[in-house]
Amino acid sequence: MSPVASGEALRERLVPWYRANARDLPWRRDPSPYHILLSELMCQQTRIDTAVPYFNRFTVRWPTIEAFAAASPDDVLTMWAGLGYYRRARLLHAAAVAAVARGGLPADPDALAELPGIGAYTAGAIASIAFGVPAAAVDGNVERVISRVDRLDADPRSKGGKQVLRVRAQAIHAPGVASEVTQGLMELGATVCTPRAPRCEVxxxxxxxxxxxxxDVTAYPRLPARKAAVAVRAVAGILRRDGRVLCGRRPEGLLGGLWEPVGAEIGPEEDAQAALRQAFAARAGMMAHVGPLRGQIVHVFTHRRLTVEVYEVSAEEAVGFVGDGTYTELAWLAADGDGVGWSKLAQKILAVAPVTGGHVGDTPPAAG
Ligand code: SF4
Known part of the structure; x- marks a missing residue:
């Protein structure tokens, strides 16, 4: 069996290839530490084509990390809406606030990794791309390319496998070409050594x-079989007033800080209308009359496949509302959600039962 190629042999081939084939991306035109921080957080679990317009909007609105750190968390969430994985937005903002408090993003990967939301990968990416520090940054693309070039039998997500990949990626690095090595590895995985149809000929x-x-190219990386997404059933109620819909705001968690029409998860055999009446009583202190089913939407999170039945609802005024903790606040929100962050799930629900006109600001039912 042939020996694995040396780090130098890989670097000598990778760097000129990257220089000749790098895609023109906005953060590559000006790879400042702030730009790389934004782009790395935005591109995690999101396609680059989707992230680019968000990156452009963010940098127009907040041209510097200081301006971004001074933004309100709500504004950041609103600008992030649609990118998914909202925890990233909160961590990105927290990282910027912490970095500005200590005088800017540091060049040292260990110091970067102390900031909220910045793990070993993001720290390596910022250090190498923005500061030219030869620091490994192993993402899914790098994991795949190295696993294939070495025919690595270790599970790349296991502790041992991660360590092997990190050492290997580090060995490809050298002073003076750190940015090209990190970006070249990512680019090779994203554009040539792709998951299902690698273009080995180029x-x-x-x-x-x-x-x-x-x-046996596609047999690598040796990932464990994926767990099937769990099917979850849910209901959502569209209660309208003056062109707005009653919405609750999620506390910390998967959709923390985002707004959605009042609803609940329910059991496979549970009566959807009864569950929705109960949800309005418990979350909004309202006696709800549940009208016709408007439609059904499916939304897939990382490990959950949510099927939401959407109903029209009318209701009596709130009396003595005591929330059950599902939402931190309630408000009547307009269709365009101006000033608030709609989750993608909420957008799908409202597409089934559209809101019309109006503005945020009506008095919500008394919360307490
Ligand atoms: S594209 Fe083909 S030749 Fe290149 S690293 Fe991937 S598997 Fe190997």
Missing amino acids: CPWADVCLARPAG
Whole structure:
């Protein structure tokens, strides 16, 4: 069996290839530490094409990390709406606030990793791309390319596998080309060594890759089988007033800080209308009359497949409302959600039962 290629052999092939093939991305035109922080957090679990317009809007609104750190968390969430994984937005903002408090983003990967929301990968990416520090940054793309070029049998998500990949990525680095090495590895995984149809014929590593001649390229990386998403059933009620819909705001958690029409998760056999009446009573202190089913939407989170039945609702005024903790606040919100962050789930629900006109600001039922 052929030996694995040296770090130097991989670097010599990768760097010129990256220089000739790098895609034109907005953060590559001006790879400041702030821009790399934004782009890395935005591109996690999101396609680059989707992230680019968000990056452009963020940098127009907040041109510097100081301006961004001074923004309200609500404004950040609103601008983030649609990108998903909202925890990233809160952590991104927290990282910027912490960085500004200590005089800016540091170049040292260990110091970067002390900031909220910045793990080893993001720290390596910022240090190498923005500061030219030869620091490994192993994301899913890098994991795949290295697993294939070495025919690595370790599970790349296991502790041992992560360590092997990190050491290997570090060995490809060298002073003076840190940015090209990190971005080249990511670019190779994103555009050539892709998950299902790698284009080995144009790969700069084709002559040193072990998986290619063995004919088992797509058997790597050796990831454990994925768990199937759990099916979850839910109900949502559209209660209207003056062109607005009654919404609750989620506390910390998966959709923390975001607004959605009042609803609940329910059991597979549970009576949806009865569950919705109960949800309005418990969350908004309202006696709800549940009208016709408007439609059904499906929304997939990382590990949950949510099927939401959407109903029209009318209700009596709130009396002596004591919330059950599902929401931190209630408000009547307009269709465009101006000033608030709609989750993608809420957007889908409102697409089934649209709100019309109006503005945020009506008095919500008394919370307490
Ligand atoms: S030769 Fe093929 S499998 Fe090997 S690194 Fe290149 S694209 Fe990936």
